[in-house]
Amino acid sequence: xxxxxxxxxxxxxxxxxxxxxxxxxxxxxxxxxxxxxxxxxxxxxxxxxxxxxxxxxxxxxxxxxxxxxxxxxxxxxxxxx
Amino acid sequence: xxxxxxxxxxxxxxxxxxxxxxxxxxxxxxxxxxxxxxxxxxxxxxxxxxxxxxxxxxxxxxxxxxxxxxxxxxxxxxxxxxxxxxxxxxxxxxxxxxxxxxxxxxxxxxxxxxxxxxxxxxxxxxxxxxxxxxxxxxxxxxxxxxxxxxxxxxxxxxxxxxxxxxxxxxxxxxxxxxxxxxxxxxxxxxxxxxxxxxxxxxxxxxxxxxxxxxxxxxxxxxxxxxxxxxxxx
Numbered sequence: 001x002x003x004x005x006x007x008x009x010x011x012x013x014x015x016x017x018x019x020x021x022x023x024x025x026x027x028x029x030x031x032x033x034x035x036x037x038x039x040x041x042x043x044x045x046x047x048x049x050x051x052x053x054x055x056x057x058x059x060x061x062x063x064x065x066x067x068x069x070x071x072x073x074x075x076x077x078x079x080x081x
Numbered sequence: 082x083x084x085x086x087x088x089x090x091x092x093x094x095x096x097x098x099x100x101x102x103x104x105x106x107x108x109x110x111x112x113x114x115x116x117x118x119x120x121x122x123x124x125x126x127x128x129x130x131x132x133x134x135x136x137x138x139x140x141x142x143x144x145x146x147x148x149x150x151x152x153x154x155x156x157x158x159x160x161x162x163x164x165x166x167x168x169x170x171x172x173x174x175x176x177x178x179x180x181x182x183x184x185x186x187x188x189x190x191x192x193x194x195x196x197x198x199x200x201x202x203x204x205x206x207x208x209x210x211x212x213x214x215x216x217x218x219x220x221x222x223x224x225x226x227x228x229x230x231x232x233x234x235x236x237x238x239x240x241x242x243x244x245x246x247x248x249x250x251x252x253x254x255x256x257x258x259x260x261x262x263x264x265x266x267x268x269x270x271x272x273x274x275x276x277x278x279x280x281x282x283x284x285x286x287x288x289x290x291x292x293x294x295x296x297x298x299x300x301x302x303x304x305x306x307x308x309x310x311x312x313x314x
Contacts, residue, residue, distance in 0.1 A: 013230070014264075016186045066147060069140055069176065071183045072230070 001046040002080040003059055007068045008039035042067055046079075055079045082106035082307045084126040087154070089115045089145040092132035092169065094285065101287035102128070105303035115148040120157055125310050127154055131168030131223070131285060141184060141226050142172030151177050163207055163306065164279040168224055171271075171281035180274055180281045181239070182231030184224075188264025192225040196296075197262055199270050199284060200250040202243070206273065208280040209246050211305030217254045218298040220284040222262065227283040229265040229272070236266055247271035247282055 009015050015037050022036040044062075046055050059077040068075040084102045086095050099110040110128070111121045120127065134145035145151070151173075158164050158179055166174040174180045187193060196219050201212040212218065231239070239245055247270040251260045261268040263283075271282030286299030 014185065014188070016188060016190050020190055066139070066143065069143070069183055071181075071232070072185070 001048065001050050001052075001055060003044045003046055003055060004078045004080060005042040005044060005059055005063050005067055006039060006076045006078070007042070007063070007073050008075070009037055010072055010074055013072045040067075052079050052081075082108060082126055082310045083121070083123050084108070084110040084128055085113045085120050085124045086110045086128045086130055087113050087115065087150055087170075088130075089132075089134035089148060089173075091134045091136050092130055092145075094131035094168065094287070097285070098128055098130040098167070098287045101290045101299070101303055102126075104290055105300060106307045113150060115145065115150050118149050118153060120150075120153050124157070125163065125313075126306060127157055127162060127164045129154075129164070129166040129170030129173050130287075131170055134169055134173065137226075140172075140176065142169055142174075142176040145169075145173045146176035146178075155179065158274070158279050161276065161278055163310070165208070165306070166279075166281040167285055167287065168222075168227075168283055171283055172226065174279060174281045179279050180272060181235045182229055182272070184226050184283070185228040185230050186226050187224070187228050187262075192223075193227070193262055194221070194223040196221050197270075197284060198250050198252050198254075198260070199247045200254050200256060202246055202248060206246060206277055207306055207309035208271075208273065208302060209305060210309060211301030211303070215254060217250060217252065218301070219296050220286050220289045220299045222284045224263070224283055227265065228263045229269040229283075231266065239269075239272055240267065242275070244273045244275070244277070245269050245271070246273055246280065247284070 018036045018038045063075040248268045286302040289296040289299035
């Protein structure tokens with residue numbers, strides 16, 4: 001079973017890396033980009049027997065305890081099946 | 082003073098720290114491996130040194146904060162033991178929940194490696210008693226992610242409870258955006274926990290303790306700790 005955890009910065013948290021990427025896109029002449037926020041994606045392989053509800057609980061636990069710093073980040077858990 | 086210096090893979094300031102502790106207290110610090118589950122008996126100061134634990138993977142300090150030894154450090158701190166975290170050590174203490182807030186990328190995006198001025202906000206704590214309140218000291222910084230941030234309520238509590246011990250400032254002690262090297266909220270360079278027994282700071286006092294280093298301004302922090310622990314003993 002495959003799953004994905006996406007971690008993004010909360011609104012209002014300054015993201016200097018995103019700003020730098022935004023600047024680089026502009027200097028490349030890529031038009032139409034209003035702003036960039038950088039985040040992280042974790043692709044996670046779960047045991048074959050896991051059921052979906054249990055998998056979601058495991059991933060939520062993983063995100064709360066390690067993958068995200070919930071002071072500044074939000075996360076989203078997806079079980080891809 | 083019986084100190085324990087934690088050693089994680091990728092830490093590189095542990096020897097500087099041990100040298101400073103020995104210089105001031107006369108005792109060798111115990112070097113404690115991250116996979117250990119106990120601190121040496123009789124430890125009265127735990128130091129989390131600087132460096133790049135686990136290559137700063139995931140977030141600075143995030144993986145070290147979950148190492149087995151940190152459970153022992155949490156227990157030690159809960160019992161009132163003194164904990165000092167410097168640079169990556171500060172990041173680790175924030176990630177481990179021993180201190181509030183988070184250290185973000187420097188506002189100017191650049192790694193900053195130079196001497197800075199710090200204002201000592203109060204001197205009635207174990208971590209500052211070696212200085213005068215309002216004294217300006219010069220110590221080096223070396224970090225890319227030292228921009229301290231916390232939610233408004235936390236910042237209000239830190240200020241209200243007098244838990245900001247060190248702030249970036251001008252050579253004459255003025256605090257302001259012009260002297261705030263990394264964009265930290267309220268120019269915060271170092272804070273203590275609610276009980277006042279855990280200090281995290283970005284600058285490196287251990288690198289200004291001998292004349293050959295160009296300044297001995299960092300010595301007061303260690304001398305104050307040694308004096309505090311001697312009195313407590």
